[in-house]
Amino acid sequence: MGSVAHSVAELDASVVKITRSTNLRPVPEPGSPEELSHSYCTDHMVTARWTVTNGWETPEVKPYENLSIPPTASCLHYATECFEGMKVYRGYDGKLRLFRPDCNGERLLMSAQRTSLPSFRYEELKVLIAKLMQIDGPRWLPKDQPGRFLYLRPTLIGNGPHLGVQTPKEALLFIIAVPWPDPSKLKRPEQGTQCGLKLLASTPDSIRAWPGGFGYAKLGANYGPSLVAHGKAQAIGFDQILWLFGENRQVTEAGASNFFIVWENKETGKVELVTAPLENQLILPGVTRRSVLQLARTELAEPTGSLAPVEVVEKDFTISEVEQAWKEGRIIEAFVCGTAFFVTPVKLIRDGGVDMDMLEAGAVRAGYAAQIKSWLEAIMYGKDGQENNEWSYIIEGESEK
């Protein structure tokens, strides 16, 4: 007689249990203090519990509430936690859309594996989000207000009560939806019309990630320890740290976003869109990053409007190369991208005593970031002929309000 395999349950979004809130919360106005606080969620949340013995229990959509967590829980001591950043968009055709949600699902799975949290069928993530938005979508993203979005935060934590340093035996997947300020409408008064981020290059005493580490996974452990440098940069008027790595000071990420530069190659004279590569596992494989690269490769290889054709290059490059290009007038533009702040131009980079203005530098030839951003927006909001783009996942079946 053979051994009996013990099979634990898979995450299954088709059997979600739904409990509706009887105490709906006011929906904050765009630009209101509630929205700007990043701390106000919609009426409901998704939760799914996992144990090493039984696997995934039936997921729930239930009223938003605080989590009850044992003081001994792994996530409070050992940072057994990972997350995703996503958005749900109210389209100009009245539909709700997710943008490439399986990319996020797959990355959450990879992050979970990097910190010993349980595996799951990543395609279920978008279905769980759909269940949540079928209920909260109509009130929180009204059909007659296209162009609005909610920020989504799928999170996986080790919440079992075992204090020993060990692989978590219990975990909780939860998904919350957060009204979020529109980054394109956030301008500091002193910026006037010159909107853009100010980046402060990191110093060798503060290193975000390392080969053999976990900089490529969306773990909590990448964020908390970076806040000291971030806080110091903000205190002197900068928006983000530009994280450098290694003795030659390679440019890796900007804050929690991927960094891109458009410059003229000194040898060839060609326009290049350059960003750090994924191979050395120092940077997060951003979904927006991937999309920007794909669009640039397919749509910007030929002249487009006033834009010269661009060559896409994923490679290690150093802050010295950026400075040299800037001194020689070869910078065209720089931008960062990520879900939370989308595609945002960089105004200034400070490295030590050198302030590099990225907006004036190549203003005449710039426009790549804006072009890519507008293509992405069309897909996200289902407009300009992009109602059925393959990167969109349309959420059907919204409740009556």
Place this chain on the structure above:
Amino acid sequence: MGSVAHSVAELDASVVKITRSTNLRPVPEPGSPEELSHSYCTDHMVTARWTVTNGWETPEVKPYENLSIPPTASCLHYATECFEGMKVYRGYDGKLRLFRPDCNGERLLMSAQRTSLPSFRYEELKVLIAKLMQIDGPRWLPKDQPGRFLYLRPTLIGNGPHLGVQTPKEALLFIIAVPWPDPSKLKRPEQGTQCGLKLLASTPDSIRAWPGGFGYAKLGANYGPSLVAHGKAQAIGFDQILWLFGENRQVTEAGASNFFIVWENKETGKVELVTAPLENQLILPGVTRRSVLQLARTELAEPTGSLAPVEVVEKDFTISEVEQAWKEGRIIEAFVCGTAFFVTPVKLIRDGGVDMDMLEAGAVRAGYAAQIKSWLEAIMYGKDGQENNEWSYIIEGESEK
């Protein structure tokens, strides 16, 4: 008229608010499943809330309970969390003692600063623990059972509801006390009388810490990402990873403990006690580590019983040097130390295809770890003339049971 400085409240253990449990829990027997689970706490816990606006609120001793945490809390997403490992010992004179608690207080403060959590007067930590143990000590560490201890876990988390990646605006300090198995009584059956840890040397694809990182601080972020390697090692019969760093494969830490080796110096023929240095900030500055080094420097510089005098060396050393010393019969013993597992001999180190037996190697000349351990135990439990050692903090004023 000058500006009015806004002063926020300091952490103040003298004003603690006490709420006693009316539902006392059974005390688990030594070696019971409850104790072995590392998940069962005493009747009460300490909590102290902090906000950026008001500083530290009045600390509380209250019945042990789950924490209510917003799903948006910083500690669940960004690993804004740090902790200490300590023990409270029931002495042979009937008194409760902490071992060098200000060392832990100071390190918790350092860890808090490394992950943007609030500062506090670190001397208050031992007083808060005393308030907890005055209540839980008599039941959980009975006066007539000297030689027992509880594990203490002071923890600081960012628990405010702001989901933006930013310095925490709210935090919670909590202290729990956990019945913990006595590491000297934990033996695997297959070990027989040859008790000792089996360590698996890490490979370059898994790095615990790096220069400019946070390996020297007791942050959650150091633990979760290490569990994958740890779990794989355990699956093939090892107890801990021996973490190496750099191209020359320096020996840094073992699991979450500091690593020591006693060997004969090839040039001088002298006995050396060697451990990794603190300067490059790769390893945790252990309280036990510091104590071992101090005792070895002051008490083992001259011949002691059958032990030859030892020279204490804090320096970078590589796994190749360990292997060479092992091949040449110069290894005397190896051990790890830390609060949770105290001073524990190393039985075996595996690096790639090489298995180095550390027990047989120098058994005749060994005994340094056991000697240091017995001195430390005397201090911790107030015996052998160590009733008033300066490293002890005696907790007075225990409640009647």
